[in-house]
Amino acid sequence: MESVMNSPGMWIASSVMVIVVVIQSILFLREGFRAAQELNIPRCDCIKGLRASMITAIGPSLAPVVILLALIAVLGAPTTWMRMNDIGAARTELAMSAMAAKVYGVEIRSAGFDLKAFSYAIWGMALNNAGWMVVALLFVSRMNTAIKKMNEKYNPQWIKLFMAGAAIGLFAYLWSGTLISGGGNLVAGIVSFISMYLISRYGGRYPRLQEPALGIAMLIGMFAAAAFF
């Protein structure tokens, strides 16, 4: 079973998704730069935005290293590599694999987790991840049309505030869950919130501070939490 999990065949089969992911981003980058040109956004602004987003992405991309190693132990390196690069958080993939293996009647990480059980896990993750992609395929263009219509029907000023309120509400949901759990999560969230607020508010004199602002705020928050808990 080990030999199939980490076989060259599995590597090749798993690489298809990673290739699609990379090509998609390159295509969207190209389209974004083209659109920026049409909108008269200077090229150096685009580069600045791109650089800020890439710096910001480093920290959170490092976060799953621990669970990534756990996934490799259970599902092999090729599957882990593919699933960490596509939709479905690491915890979701692990939970889905466990639930699919249970349908077969074995526990994940047990001796009974054989090749057949592995195929259950693989199908489980594939079916689950397809959910988000199918919904995106069906709804994104419809959402775009709906918002365009709302802008025509209602005061665009209100629609803008409506969207901001919805975005704030979504992150209030994500944040309140971690705040309520208390301890280090509470400290990390509050310290990074205050850090980010202060950098935005008073960091204007130091333009160099702006691009990595979120990364810095995040580091201050997580190390404050780690130091006290």
Add this chain to the structure above:
Amino acid sequence: MEGNYNFYDRAIRLGVFTVTAGIIANFVPAVYLAGVVGVMPQWSDLLQILAVALSAFGASWVVQPLSFFPILGVGGSYIGWLCGNVADIRVPAATMAQKVTGSEQGTPRGDVMATIGIAGSVIVSVLIITLFTFIGSAVISVLPPLVKKALGFILPAVVGAVYAELSSKQLKIGLGTIALALVITFFAPQVGLPQWLLSICIIGCGILVARIKFSASK
């Protein structure tokens, strides 16, 4: 936008094409196991797996793409729902790309910068995940305990920082909404509110607070 060029139409075409490719790629390992190695779940079990997935994550499949749309925009949504890590990597990347270029969320300029930022973040995360897949165990063994502990707090730290940025121009909406959210989240387990419904309630609060501010400013 001027002329014949329409970013939204182009982004939708690109998104439909690449996400369709993603759905196919998503099943390649499963089909490889069935076709080449010769192992596959029984058909009845496949239906059962689908039912399990639907009951565990079905609500997220629908609620998440809809609720993140105002932040991600068209291009960002197609990338985000293929590449994942939407709340912890894609949104921070998009907000920062908009912030440093002074672009407002929900405007064409903001949507273009979000798309560039999110696409750029994917390149970074693919590189890091690929590196970790091969040398992760070596890296983790040399990390000081404090760093390992800090890694566990990345998610709340990212969300807190993003919240500060989202509410920086709307501080009253931000503070009002988080206060309401904390109260609702506190009482949610007592009434047995499922997570997806909780998220809709709190998003509703955000919209409500925005409405109050809008009415007050008129």
